Amino acid sequence: MQDLVHTLPSTSKTQILDAAARVFMQHGVDVASIDDVARDLGATKGRIYHHFPSKGVLVAEVCLRAADFTYRKVAPVIDPAAPADENLRVMIRTHVPEVLRTLPYHKVIRQAYTGLYQKSTTATERALHQRIHDERDRYEGLFRHQIRRGMDGGAFRNQNLTVALHSILLLVNAPVVWYTPRADEPADFVDRVAHQLADMALRALT
């Protein structure tokens, strides 16, 4: 249970996570049942409960995976020696396409994050929620650090850091709400959105 990160994801498990993300995105986390996820897989409950002890853990692992996706992509592009605004720009241009690539996962975490701590029944679920919270804190910390650096260095204007941080994070996650992939969209559409959002975010801080 503890070594979820280090455990190599079995093919079957990731298939279930992918299906769960899709089904939860479509019907909503609370409305969609385990049977719905199983039906999407052409399987039955047995398969899911063989890999996950409860629905709460399944949802939590979907969220955890969503947080991992972005962190693994964005953290490496940060250059401690580079100016804060340049770092933030490349971070956002990396963040947006990765989020849209793994869209179902992020739709789920957006739904489930509200009221995740309300009723953590079992201890394992509580631990998972804590890990999700920590992961999110860690990821937000990347942005917080650059924004603070930019403010201290004069690249960004001084303003309430918490408000600014939350605003920027919601701004770069905005496509999760409104974006739906279309067959007729230009090949570089996602990249152009990423560029536009990076421009808007940086101007908002300047």
Place this chain on the structure above:
Amino acid sequence: MQDLVHTLPSTSKTQILDAAARVFMQHGVDVASIDDVARDLGATKGRIYHHFPSKGVLVAEVCLRAADFTYRKVAPVIDPAAPADENLRVMIRTHVPEVLRTLPYHKVIRQAYTGLYQKSTTATERALHQRIHDERDRYEGLFRHQIRRGMDGGAFRNQNLTVALHSILLLVNAPVVWYTPRADEPADFVDRVAHQLADMALRALT
């Protein structure tokens, strides 16, 4: 508990709507039961089902009320003769405090909007969902119009209008996600947040 409604007399129906908004905000729309709402009122199901034909309609009317709150406040402050950027600034400075004043309602609409159209069982619910969609479109139209005017007039730079609009709307609604009223917050905290968000939004468009 305080009355969220100052415009209308506190009728039994609005009391139910207020309680529903609070309870749905706390526990989540799908998790919270009608009995939970009734318990919050010190009443029973009978009272709620006397005024609302189904839970779906109750949720929908909460969302509809949320949309009304902001529209009624923001629409009057628009001056067709004023520059687009000035209009947008005062719109945001009006929007944010009103949203935070009626926070539970907007938390509900944020939860329920995802997957509102999925399974509209009855015809009355479908009609209500259509009205919510129209109301939202109308409200977004206020912002869209000013942003387009600003782009045409040179106050704002040219960029994808849809992306810009969605970004601004999510930016000004960001406090719905992270804000929780605190006893030790300064009296003018909400107004200062509103000013900061207006600044960020306008710079993002410039």
Place this chain on the structure above:
DNA sequence: AGCAAGACATACTACTCAGTATGTTGTCAA
């Protein structure tokens, strides 16, 4: 007064769905 209707409360039903208990099949090692 007396009646009708509104505004609820109470008690019940029907149904969904998370979780479990148990059965079945394939694989691999000794």
Place this chain on the structure above:
DNA sequence: TTGACAACATACTGAGTAGTATGTCTTGCT
């Protein structure tokens, strides 16, 4: 070959909940 275990499927239970049917009280209205 067999036994042991992983990876499921099948069938079932129990709890919670949306919705209903019906009873009760109060409030105008004539």
